[in-house]
Amino acid sequence: MAMRDYAADKETIKNFFVDFCETNDEGQKFFKYAEQLTKVAHREQTEFVVELDDLYETNAELAEAVKQNTRRYTNIVSDLVYEMLPDYKHKEVAAKDALDVYIEHRIMLEARNHRMPGEMRDPRNRYPPELIRRFEVYFKDVSNAKSLAVRDVRAEHIGKLVTVRDKDLELAKHIAYVHQHSSQPPSRLRALPMRLVRRYISLTKRKQPVVPRALADYLVSSYVELRREARNARDVTFTSARNLLAILRLSTALARLRLSDVVEKEDVSEAIRLVEMSKQSLQHVEENVQRGISATDRIFAVVRELAGSSSTVKIADVIERCVDKGFKPDQVTHHSIISLHTSSP
Incomplete structure (x- = not known):
């Protein structure tokens, strides 16, 4: 795979943020990324989301490169957004937190200690870019991307864009929140004392x-x-x-x-x-034969096994055996298979 020109990719992404627009029902153009830049500059939102579906429309090759090297392009886009924010800042942000005061104070001290123009400061005293930025960059995978279970994420996925299933994503977010805040996430459900x-x-x-x-x-x-x-x-x-x-x-x-x-x-x-x-749950192979078989087919296999040479099967026996196989009773009754295959011809 040929090395990419990341400087050229950065310029392409910048033009994409400036020029990309969508048309609403009234025929008006909406510059979605310019709008995000404005909200981030005014501290109205902290997430800058790049949808790869949009990038595929403009440059499919670049979108694929983002999927394969997401970590690198996250840093590139983060630097790019930080550089573009002054152009989209139309008002001063009145609300400032303790971090703003701390950074301004350090910059003021640095200006006093380095009065000579062009004087280089000690690299060890430079602020980490993640500390200066007040936003996070996220890439949203294409709509037809194949989702993976969390347990299927392997070492080769590190640095790439991976879409996990909704339930697995909720579980991962819950675990991350608990580790970060030492408490469970806020919920409408009331926990038992x-x-x-x-x-x-x-x-x-x-x-x-x-x-x-x-x-x-x-x-x-x-x-x-x-x-x-x-x-x-x-x-x-x-x-x-x-x-x-x-x-x-x-x-x-x-x-x-x-x-x-x-x-x-x-x-x-x-x-x-x-x-x-x-x-x-011990069978973690990707090409599990059961995954390609529908629930109806598996329930029908249970019915055939119970019936043997007989032409009738008791519905209660079918439900009981399917429950033993891991199905829930409502799953068995939901499928029309019982009415089709348990009655006498």
Whole structure:
């Protein structure tokens, strides 16, 4: 890959910020990046967002270079925006914080100590650009970009523009906020008092749920089914008696959460589902065969497996088996597959 002329790219991006415009419904032109520059200069916003969809319209090659070397172009655009701000500042900013006062004071002291024009100051005393800037530059990926899960981000993605899934992005933002502020983000939901949570945990520890004899056959058949599927599966997971012990422990834990003295069938089904989901989470290969199969097809596979040579299947059995496979009951009932394949021809 040929080396890029970053000085030329900087000039191209500058012209892009100045000239790019959109037309609204009334036919009027709107210079979106010039408007952002004005708001940043007046301290009305702290985020400067560059949409790659817009840059692709002007220069697709440059947009692709930004995706492949986002860290470098973030610094380039940050320097460029800082240089352009005086041209878009139409009024003085009245509100100043402590950092403004500190910087102005240091500049005044430097001016007193370096009266000779052109005198170079010690590079060690220069202000970091990140401290002087009062904004952050963000690149928004193209609308058709493929999103990744956070766990799929690898070392080769460092420095590049990566789009993560919405849920993963929310989780990452939540974790970053907690580490930065040592508290949970503000929310409309009211958290339970810790005293109440401690009291609830204390009550659950007093419970010792028992597994009734009526669930013995269900537990045995479920474990045998898990063993059979493990033998036919192509993954590296292994199902042993420890899995049965895990199911029993999870079932009793779920019963404790309900403050119940008896383990119910729903507790066992949920425990089996959790075990199945934990096994699936170990399969991090990108070309997982299950990812290309729709939920309807997988539910239909369960129906065919239950039916065998028979032409009818009980809906309750289908729901129960699908729940064991990791589906939720509403997922099973949502698909028309049950009405199509569980009735007699």
